[in-house]
Amino acid sequence: MREAWDAVAVGAGPNGLAAALALARNGRRVLVLERAQRAGWGLRTDKSIVPGCVHDHCASVLPLALASPFFRSVGVIDRVHWCWSPAALAHPFDDGTAVLLWRDLERTAVELGPDAPRYRGLMKPWLSAGTALLAALLSPLPGVVRLPGSRLPLVELLCFAREGVRSARVVIEHFVGERARALFAGLAAHSTLPLEQAPSAAFGLVLAACGHLVGWPLLAGGTERLAEALVGEIEQHGGTVRYGVPVERLDDLPPARALLLDSSPRIALRIAGARFTPAYRWQLARFRPGPGVFKIDWVIRGTVPWRAPECALAATVHLGGSWEEIAAAERAVSQGRMPERPFVILVQPGQADPGRAIPDYAVMWAYCHVPSGWDGDATEAIEQQVERFAPGFRERIVARRAWKPGDLERANPNLVGGDLSGGWPTLDQLFTRPAFWPWPPYRTSDPAVFLCSAATPPGGGVHGMCGYWAARWAERWLDRLDRGRLSPASGKSVSKAAVSAELTAR
Structure with a gap:
């Protein structure tokens, strides 16, 4: 007798x-179980602060979603409406000026004055490789070499790897001017690593390349639109999504031939640890979360009074001043200390999607990195940073909501200690996350259980590739069970060939 489901995805x-979508499109009978009353987790959107004003819970600016070969191959990105601000990013300084990251490489280079040639030289190889390089970076380590459809020679890939597996400070010191140094420091600080630590440079290079190749887009109406599109595709291909179903242990699950956990290693241990070997349990228990974040959502009257008016051209604004200040802030967080002047990442979505707020008001939010699980209040520190570059901002606040790391983890248990990245992306946790063995890391010591969360490569960000690669290995397991007993699965395939076609089309 066949089991009720080919695969169950938790989360x-x-x-x-x-x-779930990758498996459903391969004709598999798939069930998704979600503890909340709607899908998305980091993709959720709400209007609870002020009616009619739309805030994203977590993810908001989605360059990796637009670059994702899986999302492209299944047409999900065509089911939602993307919007861009004129510039991807603004980085203001205390003198009332700002540097902007534009889609156009030359326009950005001109902003950097004496560092224009250096910036061009740094970015041109990445832009020449195009989105095929981004796709290669969104794969497990062997896939970087063997990714189907990739037109990048191995030697070229190794050169990019050499550039990325460095500390951001090495790249920063390549520049001579403050504008270029601060711009790259802010990009690299998204890594949550100290800027002196490898591979922080990789994050800055990838985000800059995304800015030039696909921009830093938002979704009209909020990021939950992407979750809705994914659910719609799953259901269209025969899959089922059920809400309000917490899963605490294996007994909570219906019979299935494969189990995929979109969860942190900690939760995976709680659910399925009894089926793991002692060595594998030990590896998961040692996996380290990254720093947490403290987030504030605001509704303000009017617009942000930026001292540098060009900041109004970008949906994302980095508030950290000089590269030395940014480096000091991220270093302090990595050492378990809260900096007096945190590096703040601010999003003003109305610059790309004016429908996010009711007339005469604006929606915005910001966050800073804090030590994992930190229980303090960073509201004053964050708002001081905004006020520093936009005097009079506080006078315009109509409503605010603050999220401590613990609040974020209660809303989404995968955000351990408030960590948005699925685990600290240190060199030892970048490609072998969350365990060194078995390989690839989507497999567990139980052949029927797979991990598909951001705790697996390529890590944090909204791109779906952790899920896609896990589904690939789950499909292999199901094929082994089917071999010699069942006819080939029917339905549209999103296996290696489909993603390969998407890459080759570029």
Whole structure:
């Protein structure tokens, strides 16, 4: 007798949904179980602060979603409406000026004065490789070499790897001017690593390349639109998504031939640890979360009074001043200390999607990195940073909501200690996350259980590739069970060939 389901995915975050969709399109009978009352996790959107004003819970600016070969191959990105601000990013300084990251490489280079040639030289190889390089970076380590459809020679890939597996400080010191140094420091600080630590440079290079190749887009109406599109695709291909179903242990699950966990290693241990070997349990228990974040959502009257008016051209604004200040802030967080002047990442979505707020008001939010699980209040520190570059901002606040790391983890248990990245992306946790063995890391010591969360490569960000790669290995397991007993699965395939076609089309 066949089991009720070919696969059950626990968690309807972007990776759990991506895994379910990949399997459903291969004709598999797939069930997604979500503890909340709607899908998305980091893709959720709400209007609870001020009616009619739309805030994204977590993810908001989605360059990796637009670059994702899986999302492209299944047409999900065509089911939602993307919007861009004129510039991808603004980085203001205390003298009332700002540097902007534009889609156009030359326009950005001109902003950097004496560093224009250096910036061009740094970015041109990345832009020449195009989105095929981004796709290669969104794969497990062997896939960087063997990714189907990739037109990048191995030697070229190794050169990019050499550039990325460095500290951001090495790249920063390549520049001579403050504008270029601060711009790259802010990009690299998204890594949550100290800027002196490898591979922080990789994050800055990838985000800059995304800015030039696909921009830093938002979704009209909020990021939950992407979750809705993924659920719609799953259901269209025969899959099922159920809400309000917490899963604490294996007994909570219906019979299935494969289990995919869109969860942190900690939760995976709680659910399925009894089926893992002692060595594998030990590896998962040692996996380290990254720093947490403290987030504030605001509704303000009017617009942000930026001292540098060009900041109004970008949906994302980095508030950290000089590169030395940014480096000091991220270093302090990595050492378990809260900096007096945190590096703040601010999003003003109305610059790309004016429908986010009711007339005469604006929606915005910001966050800073804090030590994992930190229980303090960073509201004053964050708002001081905004006020520093936009005097009079506080006078315009109509409503605010603050999220401590613990609040974020209660809303989404995968955000351990408030960590948005699925685990600290240090060199030892970048490609072998969350365990060194078995390989690839989507497999567990139980052949029927797979991990598909951001705790697996390529890590954090909304791209669905953790789910896609886990589904690939789950499909192999199901094929082994089917071999010699069942006819080939029917339905549209999103296996290696489909993603390969998407890459080759570029």
